[in-house]
Amino acid sequence: MSWLGRSFGSSQQGRAEYGLRPAFGPSLPSWRQIRLLPRILTAHEKRAALSLIILVVFGGLALSWRLYEKSTTVTPQIGGEYKEGVVGNPRTANPLLATSDADLDLAFLTHRGLFSIDDQGKITEDLAESWELSPDKKTYLIKLRSGLHWSDGQPLTAADVVFTFASARQEKLASPLAGSFRDITITALDDGLTTSFTLKEPYVPFLYALTVGLIPQHIWQGIPFEKWLQSEASLKTVGAGPFRFNSLTRDGQGNIYNYILESNPYSYEAAPYFKKFSLRFYPDMPSALEALRQGMIDGLGDLSSQDKTNLNPNRFIVYDITLPQYTAIFYNPNTNNALKEAAIRQGLSYAINRPDLIQQALLGQAQPAASPFTFGEFKTKTNTQTITYDPTKTIQLFELAGYSRTEGDSIFKKGDQLLEITLTVVDNEVQLRVANVIKQQWEAVGVVVKIQPVANYLLQSEVLTPRNYQALLASEVVGLDPDPYPFWHSSQVAAPGLNLAQFQNREADQLLVEARQMFDESARLEKYANWQNILRQESPATFLYSINYSYAQNYSVKGFSRSIMGQPAERFWSADGWYRRTTRSRASK
Template sequence: MAPGNRGERMPRSSRLAAVLTICGIVLIGVVLARQVVHVSTVLVPAEGGTYTEGVVGAPQWPNPVLAAFNETDEDLARLLFRGLTRVDEHSRIVPDLAESWEASGDALVYTFTLKAGLKWQDGAPVTADDAVYTFQLMQSPDFPGPPYLVELWKTVRVEKVDPLRVRFTLSEPFAPFLDYTTVGLLPAHILGNTLPADLVKHPFNTAPIGNGPFILERATSEEVVLRPNPLSDGPKPYLERLVLRLYPDTDAVFAAYRRGEVDGIRAIPADRLEDAAGLPALNLYSAPVAQATWLIFNTQSPPLDETALRRALTLATDRQRLIVDALHGQALPLYGPLLPTSWAYSPAVEQAAYDPEQARALLAEAGWADSDGDGTRDKEGKALAVEIVCLNTPQDVRVAEAIAAQWQEVGVRATVAPLSAGELANDYLRPRAFQAVLYHWLDVTPDPDMYPFWHSTQATDPGQNFAQFRNRDADEIMEQARQTPDTVLRQELYARLQEILRDEAPAIFLYQPVYTMGVRDTVQGVTLGPVFSASDRFRSIAGWYVQTRRVVASQARQGH
């Protein structure tokens, strides 16, 4: 090429081909890069965002020793406080604020060691002083909380061993004792000089200082706003805010969801499930709740003092049909006093299932016959009639009326008397002035104790043996079962008790309800295991999230 010669110009067609080649290479690179990003990264939960839940009822005392009276209080106590122990997803008692505990060989002394370094949200240390104050508070006759707590704790000596250890000494062995150590601790450095009678009036109840996963940011007549507790030693929640929005009834909560005001519904009644299923983007979560509904017979009130009649009525009750017709399928049938999920339940014990023909045969053998053809059996000129008393709620009335209809099929006339809670408790249950009562056992504990319900010493007020059931063998079984720490022996004892209660039929064990909640599909990570109360839905709250971020897949697998 001669000096100064710039060379030959590329033909137009060659230049176009080169440009197209370069563009193609760039386009392929972009496509490949997008494929690499798509294949090599994943979405994972991210911190931030708010979950707002609609709840019925306002808080009154969000205090762990007073919360049993109010569902919203229970929710807040669960989120703001922790106890020495907690109930895990397998219904076992496991350490929470406590690092460990030891029990003496005679099951009379329990010594708990707190984890070191725990703090209240104000920075004060959590110590044995807090445990001593909390449990001694519940020993006072002036304690304004549930009376059963006073009954338990008044005979227990509570003492501080050192700053991180507390000792409980029982007057006699009580196998379910650990269940009662799950109550949230109170801060002694704030409440230590407060008398039990003054607890309900203390400003602590409107501005609680807790040790749980969340702290109270603000509370109004419309909502309660919580945020994560930065001093909690537990898993850090993804949520930046948790809001409980307060409504007067379920209709108002459903309407708020439709308007987009809330992302979740705390509890969906059985008769509203169809409505809930029609709400847009609402995921439903259901689990059996540790409660039981029984129909208790007054075994001292004729004609229900006849064991044969009680057994016949049990055989005449179709639990499955009852659940479908009256409860919209939202319950599990029970055939004994213990929940099937309990470690103490014995599936080997044959229970009295629905058998109307056998029920008719038992009634006939007992001398009950329809002598005048009116459809109701009678004996010695007296009609076989039973009154069922129940709460005046739509669901309880449906259940009682469904049972009455089933009994009529075998010739037993039953009437239903709906009552207010006060009337039922004061005028019927306490004086034992009823024939049959629809009863809800709402506080089933992980370690079931049958003594309060079936021991003969509890047959009069204030005991809860409303059936006035008296059986010496059953008494001895329950006494031994609540005193021995031997789990295998206790299982054997409870199996024998199941057999006695089946044969004597002081009650019809009807069903275990199912709890259902709803959460918008934009809220992820929600799980629901067995629940003892609705507040247990927050057992997995640390894993709930509404925000996500993209990370390299290998980092996600490593938990980054």
């Protein structure tokens, strides 16, 4: 008789000796029989049996895990600490005084405004519960959520709203937001929750201005405006954000290198998953990147294309976030006679090969820009024509402006005057790479180019405020409702205005004023299309490219969900939903 491949004969004695029954019998093997298997199986049969057992065990485990996964869900858990790396050093966490990225990062984590921006870039209520707009489009009634408190437990009311925006426009405070609220009547209604904002003229993007964080009247009202920045409350801040101040640490030179936040128990939102949120400040990007690689921090933003390639993709995830910004060359006709002529400015624009520039200087990590509008319908429905690479057109325009080249001389001249331009650029690796490609492309069409690097900390005082440049390579972040008025209206040519190209045109000014008052989107876009036609003819700047904001996080951190933002600090608007710890719980039916 054969059982499991071994022959034993047919005698009862043989069966009794081994305790076996015929394979065709009605009974299953007993435990005694199973224990004898190793003695009667061949080596090959033992390996096969072991493989079968392993397969059954692991198959069962896999099936059990699949059933467990299907019947449960991953749930974030509260706990742990998140560490963000920031290049720079903060002066303040007060949102009315924040100017640098480091300042704004602190302000966004510790404060909340009446409105915020959702993951799709749309305006949404934050501390505000509801709002109404009058038929003439000039008065906004905005009602707070009931029961709001500051991070020190004090009530947050409409009086705080009025105090915030009335303070922002005070000349002694010198807030960068002053212009946004200067001509607005702001009144708190008797219910203690509702605030009235009355504008002189309709202004379509007004709600975006109300995303700035509110500040508590009971903290700031006793401090003179000119001393706000130096006050203790400037950094040991009280706000209404998801996190509140815990502690800070300074180095021997007095610079902050660690700023620790904790969960705000008085926030109207659900408690953040991370109980602590630290910001660690670094003097430059290389040192911050090294800290990220060493695991000293969990996240770091504003990465260049080269920075991204140097990160281990198995440890970090890099988010490329749409940021409404553009990089351009701004021409100052007041410091270079050649730049007074539109034909020269146009010729310089036609001489730029944007795809080649992006590939050489930015490793292809940018999109060509043809105007101040870089995304959405503002881009697709207003850019009716573009200036593309055409060096032949450049030469024609230079000649039209009265410049020429003699035989054997590659440089354009008008009389004894060379066509010569100094290009001012921030002294960092990426900007210098871009500037050098521009220099090559301009020199190829007969322009003498000098690059003038300037340290970032001197840019404002020595270059922007005195308008001390001939051509300036710079980037401008224009916001999710990209109103060009602050950057291109003639009223903004002097500092602190942002009209870096010193562009002045009455017709263009009128179009900008009319467009920002139009709630009819089609009519507004038509105004901007007409404005761009003027901008193209005058060419006060050469638009180069727009680049996404690249943000890296350790793979262990979950919950980041922002795909578009108006400024880099807005990456923190979802920080209360970030987490590392998880558990599994039964899925609800």
